[in-house]
Amino acid sequence: MTRGDTLEARPPVTLYHDGHCPLCQREVTWLEGHPRRAHVRLVDIQAPDFDAASLGTSFEAMMGRLHVQDAEGRWYIGMDASRALYTVLGYRRLVWLSTLPGITGMMDAGYRWFARRRLRLGRWLKRRRQVRDRG
Numbered sequence: 001m002t003r004g005d006t007l008e009a010r011p012p013v014t015l016y017h018d019g020h021c022p023l024c025q026r027e028v029t030w031l032e033g034h035p036r037r038a039h040v041r042l043v044d045i046q047a048p049d050f051d052a053a054s055l056g057t058s059f060e061a062m063m064g065r066l067h068v069q070d071a072e073g074r075w076y077i078g079m080d081a082s083r084a085l086y087t088v089l090g091y092r093r094l095v096w097l098s099t100l101p102g103i104t105g106m107m108d109a110g111y112r113w114f115a116r117r118r119l120r121l122g123r124w125l126k127r128r129r130q131v132r133d134r135g
Helices: 003-008 022-032 059-064 079-088 092-098 103-134
Strands: 013-017 040-044 067-069 075-077
Touching: 003 079, 003 092, 013 022, 013 079, 022 040, 022 103, 067 079, 075 079, 079 092, 079 103, 092 103
Parallel strands: 013 040
Antiparallel strands: 013 067, 067 075
């Protein structure tokens, strides 16, 4: 799959997200109010009835990187999952920019950095917000 293939993602897409991640939950809240909300089905991989094996993967793999599946059954993982999601939400120009040579590598590296630290960053932001709200 090339980076440009993410521009071919077809709605509706299924976004598999971590319901315990504060940053992921902020994104889900934003998606729930989005004008193209009908283009995205949300599945919390932390839900008790979620079964990653039924999708041909593992819970650990899905926790490590974002997963999106489009209406044609194509899987997008990591930064490509974000690109596919934003394509179906109508942000094709931004997605296209993220596929340009040089930018692609930087965005993919940034995603990998973020994915490894997302839980820690989410907890830090939550504490920071609590301190700000008290003070």
